[in-house]
Amino acid sequence: MDPLLSLLTGLAVAGILLGGMFIGRRSVKHPPAPEDVLADARMDAQRILARAEQEARSLADTYRDREDATIEHRRVEIDSRTSTLDQRAATLEQRAANLAQREELVISSEKTAKEAAVEAARSQEDARLELEALAGFDSQAAKEDLLQKVEDEARRDAMVVVRDIETRAREEASRRARRILAGVIQRLASEVVTETSMSTVPLPSDDMKGRIIGRDGRNIRAFEAVAGVDLIVDDTPGSVSVSTFDPVRREIARLALTRLVEDGRIHPTSIEEACAKAKEEIEQSIQDAGEWAMLDVGLTRIHPELITLLGRLKYRTSYGQNVLDHLVESGHIAGMLAAELGIDETEAKRAAFLHDIGKAVSHEVGGSHALIGAEIARRFGEDAAVVHAIEAHHNEVEPRTLTAVLVQAA
Template sequence: MGIAQDTGTGSSLLLAGGVLIGALCLVLLGGLLMLRQRRAELDRREERLTAELQRLHQHEDELAARAAESERVREELAARSTESRLLLERTAGLTSAQAREEVVRAAESEARRDAALTVREIERQAVTEGEGRAREIIASAIQRLAAEHTAETVVTTLRLPSEDMKGRVIGREGRNIRAFEAVTGVNLIVDDTPGLVQLSCFDPVRRESARLTLESLLADGRIHPARIEEAHERSRSEVERLCVRAGEDALLTVGIGAAGEMAPELVRTLGTLRYRTSYGQNVLGHLVESAHLAGMMAAELGVDPEPVRRAALLHDIGKALSHEVAGSHALIGAEFARRHGESAEVVHAIAAHHGEVEAKTVEAVLTQAADACSAGRPGARKESVEAYVRRLERLEEIALAHDGVTKVYAMQAGREVRVMVQPEAVDDLRAQEIAREVARQVREELTYPGQIRITVVRESRATEVAR
């Protein structure tokens, strides 16, 4: 039995070993099949890569051929360009440098024309948008200000209590009138006009002192040289006091008080302008009016009105000194204000209010605008017929001096100038340039209230006759 059991066990082991060997053979067979498949797949990939490499080589050969062709074409084009340039130079008689200059000049001319068109369009838009706003601000300021019309003269007339006072004014052998004129520096005119005498002097402050002196003498009745000197001294002191009072009243009227103290000499000099006129307009009244206008316009624009009012109030202070110091009243006044402690903004606005210095601040521009509004409003100023005629003649002369201008007409009392030009000699752009140049010359050479409009008329006509 033991032998039989050993035999059975050996058979089982052999059977298990056979099964295991069979399984191993199957695994090896499957691995071999997979290796063959991978090898076949790798062979196919190698064939594809080889074919792709061949195509890349062919593409490189084609590119090299095209590059060579391009280089050949480029060389051919360069040669033809050189031949063409030489042919053009021979045909036109120009070198390449000359031709280049000609092309640059043509481009520059075209660029200038385009720039002129652009400038004109920008100016048109600026005028359209800015003119309405400016008119609104200025009109609002003018409507809010009530001012007097001009009624000032350069001669003061006094009425005598009686006709026999003329003899007492003249004195024995004219000694009283000679003493009066020597002391006051004013001409005393005694003519045949019943009950009246006249005082004439270029300096209105001296004329006012003389008026008070003569009124005092007439009221007292005692007229002789010593009495004239005494009365004149009192009158000068009175005028000095009135000037200071007028300057202080102007500051209070404008609203420049404790918040903006002013040097006493400035206040006194400002007050003397109470007795001065410009084209018949009282200068101190003009300054107060300008200060109100400038302050209102500054408030509309959101600018601090205090320095603007101050600059506008002082902008003509140089007129009180212009008979003593040579030069423009704008520059004289600016220097005077600077010496007495005014700020740089105020000094610049005074110097620039007539355009002699370029306006670079808002205060300066508003001072210019307020000055023009006050001087140009209806009833503000008057001028002599001779000055008016000279201004019209000069307006026409300035416009006629430009090439292509045929006729010039000063219209609307010199507020507009119509300029007729030859259409074949002046194009539209040149017409615009003529208008701008004439306006610039008028601003630089002439003094005038308000503004002057320059209109250039270019008209083309075609005429035929039917027979």
């Protein structure tokens, strides 16, 4: 149903009802004539209908205007979208045309490129054939020759790199070895120096220290002057220390002081007597030690001065080992190695037995004990092969004989 018609019908019904109610109220007061009531009702109904029609027209005009505006707005929007779509369609058509043109250009370029590639390959093949004809060998031989040259160059470069790496590795190993050795020396230096330069003499009581020192230090000064050592009297309970780098003097002083402590009479005269007696005993001990070591190794006819120097090594230690014992062991080992190799066993024993003899005077003479020992052996008539083995056992001199190598090994 039309909304406008429904609205007019509703207004008419409402007007009739309102007119009936108005007439009803008037009839209560003054009952009118039926013809008047009907006439009034008709008039009221006409007025209501007229007003309702007018309002309906007004609402219909308003509704129509609003709908027209909405329709106009939609039409404008549709026109705008249509224009946009037309523009997009035109753009797409232009792009399509451009793409088609580019596609034609690409196809043409590909064709040209293929033709150029075929022509280049043909030209390259012709040039290769001409070069092979001019050079006198084919491309495979040239390739192999080039590869060989590249391989040789790469091998030379690799050798240079390897040599550099080895050099750096040796330098780094040397630095690290020096650092490690320095650390070990630093940790052990104090202990080694103490072992090689000091001897301890036990005392029955600390009162003996005062007697050793004597009045105004007379006894200790006399002892140090006669024995040629430093006598250390400190707070160490029950002992004093004898200090010197000469192991023989240190042993003489230790023995003399031990005898003085046992005797109890300590004064300058008794000190001189004790030191003289101890010196005689130690010198005899040195001579005996040298002779017994020579016999132990199985050697004969060694100069007496060399035997004395060997005996002095009884009181010398090196790397924690008694040097004379080390020489005896080295002589036996060198003899066994020489016997296995079929060379002069006596020469090997003699060289190994004398190789560290320079240590007997190394505290008195500066220089390498190997070179000092070689000079001493030469002075006392040792064979040239023995002298060479002594001087070469620490590589100060390059070893030139099998005996020298055996001494190094022993």
